[in-house]
Amino acid sequence: MRHYRFDKYKSKKEDRSSTIELITPHATAAIDHYNSDLKYLAEGVHMARDFATEPGKSLYPQAFVEVIKQKFNGIDNVKIRVLDVAAIQKLNMGALTGVSKGSINDLRLIVVEYSGGNRTDAPIALAGKGITVDTGAISLKNNNGMWAMKSNLSGALKILKSASELVFSYAERCSNHHKREAVMSLYCGIDLHSNNHVVVVIDEEDNKVVDKRIDNNLNATLALLAPYKEQIKAVAIESTFNWYWLVDGLIEQGYQVKLVNTAAVKQYEGLKYSGDHQDAFHLGHLMRLGILPTGHIYPPEYRQVRDLLRRRRQLVKHASSHVISIQNQIWRSLGYRVSCVDIRKKDFKLPFEIGSFLYHSAHSNLMILKTLDKQIAIIEQQTLEAVELKDEFKLLTSVTGIGPILGLTIMLETGDIKRFEAAGNYASYCRCVNSVRESNGKKKGTGNRKAGNKYLSWAFSEAAHYLVRFDAKAKRFYERKKQKLNGIVAIRAVAHKIARAVFHMLKNKQVFDIERAFS
Structure with missing residues (x-):
């Protein structure tokens, strides 16, 4: 317990590893006691401390829900119910909704049920309230006490710690099906740029395993990740303009890929330094916590047709600008307006003297317009034929x-x-x-x-x-x-x-x- 440190935002982390020597005639029993009970107690305390220290901007109600879902993911006999604002109001829980009205993030009520115990055992119910950052009566508080306003999250964290300790320790004693993987999971974050990308792989304790900048080359990326492929839970990639090649390539190689909604990712504002390596680390860290905001990875078989339709829209905008240019020139020079329908007719003739500067100016717009209309018609035909x-x-x-x-x-x-x-x-x-x-x-x-x-x-x-x-x-x-x-x-x-x-x-x-x- 005393080795706990919240140092994930530090560039240099202190090595706190050590060996504990137990002197006892019952070594096997002591190890079993640790593996079945004490290990989960320590992990629960460390987890509660992590989230109590985490900036409230990173751990809001919905993010807390995702953490709990990830915590109990894959555990038999666990049922999680999440009530949103509408469901909470329907149950007339006015106290809860009243507390949350001052926040831009909606509240959530989380119910975790474990039904893996003996049927004859009496049920145990634990309840706790958590406010990620308590800003109530902020105008009445002085600077000395503001740092403690995150302590109101502790009630919910105590329940989460206790529930995880009870469920995992009970499952450890009763069944081998719930034992955690012996191999430590890894999480990869990639900060993608136009000509290179930074790859950071971290373990479950936020220790960096890989931290390297490489050129935008799929083979180089695959070679860098290959030694850790079996341990990597998922790869988080920024949703930049050029993500197709990297996301598709990694998915084809069997990696689970998360496309990051970069607009929703918030960095801790207290950092003095931020850069590509820190950004990539932050993506892996959020993914490890289960609070990474992600976007939709559109199926590649339809993506090309969708992008072709987007190009059609671009051409339509260009064509419209040329129609308006011709209309304005006729209106400005001759005093009357010609409709866009007339301009697009095959037999339309410019009302200017052939060879004049006005004619050449409008004629250039007209020729480009006809070319664009032709390409637009081709795209429309291709898309209708390509898609079922x-x-x-x-x-x-x-x-x-x-x-x-x-x-x-x-x-x-x-x-x-x-x-x-x-x-x-x-x-x-x-x-x-x-x-x-x-x-x-x-x-x-x-x-x-x-x-x-x-x-x-x-x-x-x-x-x-x-x-x-x-x-x-x-x-x-x-x-x-x-x-x-x-x-x-x-x-x-x-x-x-x-x-x-x-x-x-x-x-x-x-x-x-x-x-x-x-x-």
Whole structure:
């Protein structure tokens, strides 16, 4: 116990290893006692100390839930239930919800049940409250006492320590199925850049096993990790612009890969030094704790088609800019406006004298526009031929305003709808919800508005414009919103309605119902 140190943020860690010599005529019994009881007691105390010392920014309620899930992962007869805010409010637990109102992170209630004991034994119930950082009455506290405000987490940590000690020690005595692996697990974090990446492998005690910067070469990475492949639990890789080659290559070689949501990773602000090696270490450390924020690894067989559709959108934007340029030049020079439909006609002729500077200027835009339109048509044909049009596509095109291209975009960008827990989560991913931070009923600003999928945001906005044009019920909803607020907010409200409807359509395999969507 006395060798405990919280030094994971230190670049140089003190070597505290030592040998304990036991003088006893009952050596075998002493070793068995340690392996079945004392070992888990020591590990539980060290774990509780680690989390009590961890900055509150890194250990918030949902992160604490993930730690508990990882702690009991794979243990028979253990059932974990997690209650979110809605479930807690339904049970009228006003004291809990009241305490958490001042936090940007929602509270959680965790129930860990172990049913591996004797049926005749009386049940044991332990309860503890944990506040990761207690900022209550912060204006009344002086600087000397603020450091202790994390001690309110200790109640929950005591319960976690006691539960893990009881479960693991009981399982050790009763069954060989629950014994932990003799080989220490390793965790790999990779800080990826455009031309190189830093690989850090740590063990279960945050000791660095590998710490090296290498060029972006898959064979070099595989060779570096090969000696530790059997021990590496998973590899955490930053979701940078160039992650495809590394993630796909490691998965093909049998590694479990976690794609890190870099926007959600928070470093400890008290660090005086931060760099690539520290970043890679931090990814491995968060993964070891079970609180690493991860993103979705899109299946490579559909990723190329999805990216081709994204390129189509880029070409459409370029084509639109050339149409606007031609329109503005005619309007500015001749005083009248030509519609984009007329400009895109095959027999369209520029209303300028051939050979004049105005003609050459507009003609260059027109030639590029025709080339772009041709490439856009080719991409549309290729994507429709490349992808098997599933039932999801047929459901999506049942929505007024969603045609083949928008339907294909939504289908490919969404992927498996089961990865979204609820309609609100999906709408948030589509950027169809507001980003608002509130405390005590007051608005405290906005942030993270760009979190999510910008392509789905565009697709649902396009669908909203078409739906408002061709459906009377959606039009009335739009007009009411527009009168209260403005046109931009109103069209986004329609997009939000469509996004939620699409979630239920894909999840329940139902066609679009305008009455339910705008009831």
